[in-house]
Structures are given as structure tokens and as C-alpha cells.
Amino acid sequence: MAETVGQFLKVKFAELRAENPQISLRSFAAMVGISAGRMNELVHDKRALSDFYAEKIVKALKLNLQEKRKLYSLISTKARKVNSIRVLADNEGLHVRCWENLAILNIMRTDDFEPDMNWIAKRLGISLSRVQECFKILQDHDLVKISEDGGMERTSSRVVAKTTGATSHHERRKLEKSMEAMETIAPPFRNHSSVTVATTPEKIKEANEKIKEFRRKLAEFLEDGPKKEVYSLTINLFPLTEIRTTDSESTNE
Template identity: 30%
Template sequence: MLRKYLLQEFERRTHANPKYSLRAFARDLEIHSGTLSSILNERRAVGSKVLAHIMKKLPLSAMEKKRLFSEIITPPSNEAEVAPPLMLDEDVLSIIQDWEHYAILAYLQLRKAKHAPGDIAKALGLQQAKVLRALSNLENVNLIERQGHNFKVTQKSLATSRGIPSPALREAHLQYIDKAKSALSEFSVEERDITGRTMVVSSKNLPKAKELIRQFRHDLSELLEQGEADDVYRLNIQLFPLTHKSPLENLK
């Protein structure tokens, strides 16, 4: 997890300043550049003193710091090692930008799911032609593989870059917002939870707010995945300004 947080923070800083280097990042973290390189390349174990020092320099919530420290210093002994998420580049995202690709990936992980295209179409409310196209796309980008008459998901955890404009992600978000609108009339209040809050904010706290949202997504996912999965859900969290202070730029 430390490597993930370091890479995310380095990506955020290079997006703000394209000339920002790994050496500059090490300088700002107040550690040797060789130490940082070894951590990022997973060639060095991180001790408690180094971890505590680095955590002070990263914009982490108290909960993130607690989890990071417990997982690195006292890693769980009985749990299988979890593979890191696969980072999807823009070429792959452009192929699987439609919402049904992600829904099918999740559906195929249900233990009792029927894998025939007609069954997938019925479960997700799709036309069979769309399912066939999506399955072909997912197979072409190696996110699923055939095993007889069934499909196996090759990577359960996926990730995308943060803070970088992506036309494919923007299209996916638009489609999911439309799905959320439809859910208001298609599902009962027992099956859905769509709420909102309008507030005044201090803009300087937005980075911290985004981190809290990211942590909430992670925690909620862990909660809902406990036990045997029997359904596919989508979580949308929308935080956006209602006041316009400048023209639209760098749409993401």
C-alpha cells in the first residue's frame, strides 16, 4: 500500500508540474533518492521509523495511516496475498468505456452466475448483441479468458490514473450517472440509496475530501464483499460545485 500511495502522490505532483522528478520527490519526502527508488521497485522492506517519517509527508487521513502502518509493520498472516490492481491505460479504457464491460466483469465473479451470453444479458438487462460485443472486447484486452463454455476474470482489481483527463472515463461516468437516474424508478428504496447534500465549502479542503471519498469507497467495498456475493451493484459518489468561477477547462 505504501508503494501505491507514493505513486499516486508522485503522479499528482507531476501532473501539477511536469518537470517534477523522482529526485525532487525524494527531497520533499526528506529521504534518499535511492531509498525511494528501492521502495517503489519493491526491492526494500520498510521499517517502522522510515514508514512513520514518510507518512508525515504524505496527505493521508488518520484511517489511512493506521491501515498502512498495521499492514506493513504487522501484515496479516492467515490471509492470501492480494494481487495489486491492474492499471488500465487510455487505449484499453477506450475499448471498454461502456458501462456494460465493468458490469460483466463483476457479474462473472459471482459464484453461481451463468456464463451463457443470453443469461448475462438477462441478468444485466442488456441486448445479447451488446453482451457478445463486450465479451469480445474484454477478451481482446485480456481481462477475461475462456475456460470451456465459461469465462474467467483474469484481474479482479482494476485501477485508473487520477487527476488526468480521460475521454473514456468521462464517457463511462456519464453512462453511470444515467444508470443512477434510471435506478430511481426501476428499484425500490430498499434496493437503492440515493441521497445528497448541498453545502458551503472551503476549496482548500477538496484534496482531503477526495481522499476521504476514496477511503470510503475502499471500506464500503470491503464490507459489501464479505460473505458470498450474489448481486452486482454500482457505487456513484458525486461531489461537484454549483457555483461557476471560471470557464470549463480540463474536463475529466
């Protein structure tokens, strides 16, 4: 029974080589979706296993339940603290939640990600200077780390930022990107649809909670399996009629 991450990976690597003697550690790393250097560190127990890398290994190697439990038990306590859900403070969210920053954090999770700013700029269709500016922001908020050899790593498995009045301009920019996609992306690769209903404002609070739950479940569905592109899901619920307030509501205000 493997007692370290390196031992676990060496066993899985040996199983793959038994089926295909030509497989190398580099191709093993490519199969998992991480750099050869990072795989070498994990195999030789020179780097602690994080949730981020464990997730990639589980999905790429299609581990069974027993193997999953074993691998997850090897995630270091320190790594768990680093790779937990990061909830941004209001002032942090104001600087981080622009679409470019969020896209960079997620493109780092794609299967063919290359830790190269020129590659990122090309994939996102933005300038190299903008990518560099975004990485400066993400590093300042301790959301990414860049090693001396150029490796890039997220420090949190999930980033949550509250939407406030101060961040509304970032939401507008996302809507602008949505409008661009409507004109440039073929329908099979996007979805722009809406429904108009008659309801009462008293149901909106509960509707917002249902939207949050829907977003969470859809995100889990989309992120399960291969990751080739980065998508943005934008849902808008707003009144088409002018909101009327009762006399009591006006008085309370």
C-alpha cells in the same frame, strides 16, 4: 498436512462427507461457487490455484486462520501474477470502463454466476449482441479468458481505470443508469441521497482523497460475504456556485 491444493480440497471434502455422506463433488463445487469442471481440475491438481478461487474457497468453507494461511500459501506464483490488480492505461480505460464491461467483470464474481452469454444478457438487461461485443473488448485487453469448454475466468482480481476527460461519456452513462434506478428500483434496494455544504475549493483535493478511501472501505464491506447482485456506487462532488479565481490564479494560467 496437505502439500498441494488438491490434497487440501480432498481433506475438506472428506470432512463435509463425514457430516453428510450424500454430498458430491458437484455439490461441493456449487457450495464454493465455482463450476464442477473447475473444481475437478483443482482437486486433481490439474489447475493452479489463483487468488480468485482461493477467496471463494476461504469464504464458502469458513476456513480458520491456520487453514487460510495454508491455502493462500498454495497459490502459484504464476497465478499471483495473473490475478493481481490490473491498472489500465489511459487508452485501455477509454475502451473498458463502460458500465456493461465493468458489470460483466463483477457478475463473474457472483455466487450463482453461469458462464453463459444469454444468462449474462438477461441478468444485465442488455442484448446478447452487446454482451458478445463486451466480451470481445475484455478479451482484447486480456481481462477475461474463455476456455474451449465455455468456461469464463477473470484474469485480474481487481481492475482500476483512471477517470479522464476522454472517459467522461462513460461516467454520464453511469449517471443515466443511476437515474433509471431511481425510477425503477424500490428504495430499500438502492440509495440516492445528497448533502449541500458551503466550503472552500482549497479543501476539494483532500475531499477527493477521503472519497477514494471511503469507496475502498465500502467496496471491501460490500464484497465480504455472499455475492448475489452487482451494484454501482457513484459519488459526485461538484460546485453549485460559479468558481471564482483570484487575480494571482488568473495570472498563473
